[in-house]
Amino acid sequence: MNGSIGARPDLSAHAFLVVEDFEGMRAILRDMLARAGATRIVFAADAAAALVQMERQYFDVVLCDLHLGRGRNGQELLEEARQRRVLPPHTVWLMVSAEKTAEMVAGTVEARPDDYLIKPLTETLLYTRLARQMEKKRLLAPIEQAMRAGEPLKAQRLIDAALESASTHTWELKRLRADVAWHSGDDERARAIYEEVLARRDVPWAQLGLARIDVRHGDYATARARLQQLTAGSRAYLEAHDCLASVLERLGDLAGAQEILRQALNISPRAPHRLTHLGEVAFRRGDLDTAANALRRGIELARGTPAQDSQRYLTLVRVQLAGGDREAAMATLSQLARDHKDQADVRLVARAMEIPLRMRSGETTVAWALAQELAPRLRAGAAVLPTEVAFDLAGPLLELGDTETAAALMSAVVGNHHEHPEYPERIEALYARAGLAEEGRALVARAAREAIEIMDRGVRLFHAGKLTEAVATTRASLARMPDNARLLLNHAFLLIAGMERHGHDAADAQEARTCIERARRLKPEDRRAGELLARMEVIGHDFVA
């Protein structure tokens, strides 16, 4: 090492955003950056102002204090900026903080800054970290770009090339490589990388990666053992806690899941997705107070951010109804409509959920009038109504005598989830309670038969070599069953098969991609989504994966 302490990098070509609530600290950072030649420095005193700036222009570096006074903190700002995609792939995000936090180190990829600077901040610290991270981004930005563009094969090739040529960042590259493999459904490759890494160092992310693969293969017991070891080692591995809670839930250990989520929230309390998870688990256990508190807090934290989610409000309404607190449930519905005033479908749901509420209060006439008013829109939108809302509404509708709308809602549920293990039973039980057991059984049987027929029609046409007809059939069926993951993937498969035969088509590719992404959201554990994406990428390229 030479004797020069903290050699200054040349920062004159870069655009900086400094997010810092203290004026004194803003001045210190400005001076440090300016001494290295930086001239393009924009300041923001809070998260909201920072987002405005990030939407206006691209920054090469964001220097962000973790604590931003009132309002959202630096961690929440980072997550929102990533979700909103206002950061280009090469942007370096440095979090400035008095201490290291669990989120910075062991959160999800979206939640981790590129690096963190622990105060007291010195020039040496700032310059070395900046130089290292900018160098790393030069290597990683094209990979990130390929991943954003939905080109996992290209990303894989770039990573492999980087692994061969670069001697630094090999761990980071391997982590990425395994991640891309996992997202492409190539579990064997991902597993091999994780195991190779673990043979050298006991890194938590590789253990977590293996646990995810176990989960995808339904091996929950192995995943649980692995994750319990991780979380016992440190309470700071937040992502491992979240994953363990899901696994415990699947294994039926709701009390265990709730406890793990509680522990993770003790370490990192401002996480809407974790609060929602706790709310759902507590609700399933009948712990209504915990459920309501967690959901309410989740709603507050997420309001006005991309993490805002109507499902959270609806779960809270169900919790409040289960506790007999109809006034609170009504207030939550008003809140739901207010917070989503630009979304007609959510507003419809908020109004429709008043039907079961009014029925509970004995206001049958009000409920009846409301059902009368909303029925046509509910029937028309049955296929895209959230499943649990359809269940919430079907019982009251049957009670009110509107069997037509109830049947439309329940048929749509079966169509969207024709392989679901529990929905048919729930529908039949619902009809039985209304004294319509026979009708319930008939409805389920009919809807399931139709769904399978629709599915088969596309497959048969494909096997008969009638690809164009097959595509037209699945496309038409999707209008009726837009949330059927298998149908979505079948449709994407047919579009891809068409392109493999006749060459790349931009519109078909876009349609296939939309279907795959939707299916992935509905059934994250299905490997076919990733496999189809990789297959699609080969079309129109001259390389072979």
Next chain:
Amino acid sequence: MPESGDRLDITTFLLSAIHDMKNSLGVMVAFLEDALAAGEQAAPARARTAQALYEAQRVNEHLMQLLALYKIDQRFYPFDAREQVLADLAREALARVHTLARSRGVTLRCDCAEGAMGWFDYELVYGVTVQALHNALRYARSQVLLHAHADADGSVEIRIEDDGPGFPDFLLERDAPGPLAIRHDTGNTGLGLYFARVVAHLHGSGTRRGTIHLSNGGTLGGGRLVLRLP
């Protein structure tokens, strides 16, 4: 989400007080460094300013160590061992003590390969290194050496040596982990060494754990602290 209702125990106050004290000390350290860098004072005033800086940094380090030890003990320290550029650590640690060394007329030497990559938690190892450098500066006559070396597998050896009188026997005798008995006569609480041992032990590879070793002699003839991380 509080653990159980509004239970606010003494720990909560201690933790927030430590944070607050760290902030104040940070400001003090910056002022003192500025004063020394400006170099306007007469020699006796300079010496006292340097002493004040040393004490402020020492307290700051102790607070950092207490905080980290508490989190490690409670299993929520965000331990983040990963591949790191060893020379960056050496550079930052030296930059941290550089003002103090100059004011005391002690030469800082560094021996670290530019491309060496080590596997460790940056903040913890930085804490141990800076504290060892401060200690060496306190006792050195004219020289302090920081030697940092990493093997291809990421294992690390960091050595801090000085040309002072060396460590007293009672420190050399205690090579086992665990806190030292508090010695009120010397004002040595044993915190620094305990912290170093805990940090070393947190680092591991397979069945091997990191170690701390104190000895006298070495290349400069004074005290020598060696931190080895597998």
